[in-house]
Amino acid sequence: MSEWLSSHRALVDGVLAVVEALLLLGFVAGSAVFFIWLERKVAGRIQDRLGPTRVGGRFGWLQTIADGIKLLVKEDLIPSDADRMLFRLGPYIAFCGAFASFIALPFAYTWVAKPLSVGIFFILAVMSTEVFGIILAGYGSGSKWALFGGMREAAQMVSYEVPMALCVLVPVIVAGSMDLNFIAMKQTGGIWNWYLFHDPFTFLAFWTYFTCATAQCKRAPFDLAEAESELVAGFHTEYSGLRWSFFFMAEYGAMFAVSGIAVLLFLGGWNTGFLPELSTTLSRAMGSEGQESYLGWVIGNSINVVVFVVKAWVLVFVQMWVRWTLPRLRIDQVMMTCLKYLLPISCVLLMGVSIWQVAVHPSVGPYFRYGMCAVCVGLLLWLGVKVVATPSRLPVSVTGATDLWNRGPIPPELAQKTTV
């Protein structure tokens, strides 16, 4: 077996590469399906509705599948004024840009399609190609709405790339490496080891990064490209069917990618925050007398993958939460936020973290980390208690006399509030 493997190295490597690519593609597509369902549910809850409830049982689990089937059978239009080649090319370039970033994104310790010593730089580079697909789509559609939408999108994404990259540099300076595996492994152990709490500059850099990343994914409050009231649907006005869904796959893929980067750089990667690093610990614990156990390694890394994915999903959820909470900015406000505020802030953070690394005495670091961590965890606990203590009101139907879950008539004091 091993002889055959070594004599057919090229074939084996090729097959392995295809398998890895298919695994990643499956993950991206699967999480896009999940996120689209979640987006509808979150939007519904925030707007005091229920969201999808019909397809696939009570929670509308299969809503995205139904949408996907609808998109597949929809007529695939190419406008007569469009540049056919560019129109066809746009969605694929956008999706490739978002998907290729997963090549260097480690899901657990060394579990990455291609470990790169400049991993984070590679991810930023390939994600910057996504905008090219969007511009081509906007330009190639041959429609004024698409052209304006694509132009705004290009201006926005290119501008927000700069502060985003500067914020990414902050934890890179702290870790001293661009290798994402290495950066995440530096944050093993207690929650106070996460770079979020390392110093005041990394703490602020996380929020700045997340703002820029939200804008980079064209999410509200920065979703100027698809301002329905003024631009119809922006760069994808003329798209329908499968090509349109590629743009959405790209958007949700990029959302997970930027959240994954935030988790790896600031939130401890796949580390739980209270246990030691699982893959190395388990492989040592389950092995006998100095022999490391491969099974322990696999089990530990599987748990790591779950921890990493859950953390990234939480950040994706926050992006949705923000989308349905804040109103959309105007285009000049979007550009002003980036160029006048986020860019200087990120420059100051970069300078600050360099000075902190050089000038602040090493003994100060731990005190700051513990203090910052205690403050943040305390704040979260206090918020949690407040949320639990606040009585919740269920979604109320405004038309009928009963609420949506048919639990009898609404009490009069509630019904008064919901008169139309």
Next chain:
Amino acid sequence: MDTLNDILFYVLMATTCICALAVVLTQNIVRAAAWLLFALAGVSGLFFLLGAEFVGSTQLLVYVGGTLVLVVFGVMLTAQGPFVNMRIGAAEWAIALAVGLVLYGVLSTSLIISNPPQSDVNRHVDATMPDSSVLGSSLLGQGQASPTGFLTGMPPAMRRERKPMAYLLPFEIVSVHLLVVLIGAAYLARAKRRRAV
């Protein structure tokens, strides 16, 4: 492994060359930009194949994410009609063809005349590729990026050792050059103020 690398090399090479030809032959500026995207991505793929991840990523970031986007963006902002086509005269074709052929001739003759490059004597075949940290520290003047050994590609008579080199000064000069370019661009693009009559 070698065969897979070979296959990938030929695929990437063919893609790059065909797309580069298409850049020249197409008349639509934005289509040319799209072909250029594939040509540049092919070149960065070759860099990745050689293990030069940093250079490959930089190629993508600077050319695809920066330059190409600016090209299309410029067309979108300035175009009068729906799709811009360049009309190229016969004289321009002739000049471009002559320049291209001369460049090709110079490159190919210099390749044939000079000795084929030899790999560094001191480097093991299995040794890990130097990563970008060496480059970074030598940019800051802290270390050396150039490997030890003889300069490659020189005739045997002129063979000599590599000199240790640090890049802080060139790095700073390049950054000042960029600043000059930026100030010039801002000067050209600023709003023209009418003088009060």
